[in-house]
Amino acid sequence: MSDKTFDEARRDLHYIQAGLNYMLELFGDELANRNEYKKHSGMDAVYFYLSNKYSWPPAMVRGMSYDDLNFMLAEEMEGWSIPKDAAPLRVPAI
16 A cells, blocks of 8 residues: 555544544534533533443543443434534535
């Protein structure tokens, strides 16, 4: 694989990972709405939800990787899709 192809693959991987992280944060907003959180949204809602659901300390939940957070929320996320009014991801100009 050429250096250019390898660099493009790495760039694409990071872009896709950023999109998954963005989806998780948007799902946090969904959790906040479902559970009528007044103070938490986005990633804070994800951490708060998992902390409450499993009685895990917040520091433990905040220390989890995004991959692990996605894994733990996979059942709750089933059938959910990004809201139509969410800001689209754009590939930055390089």
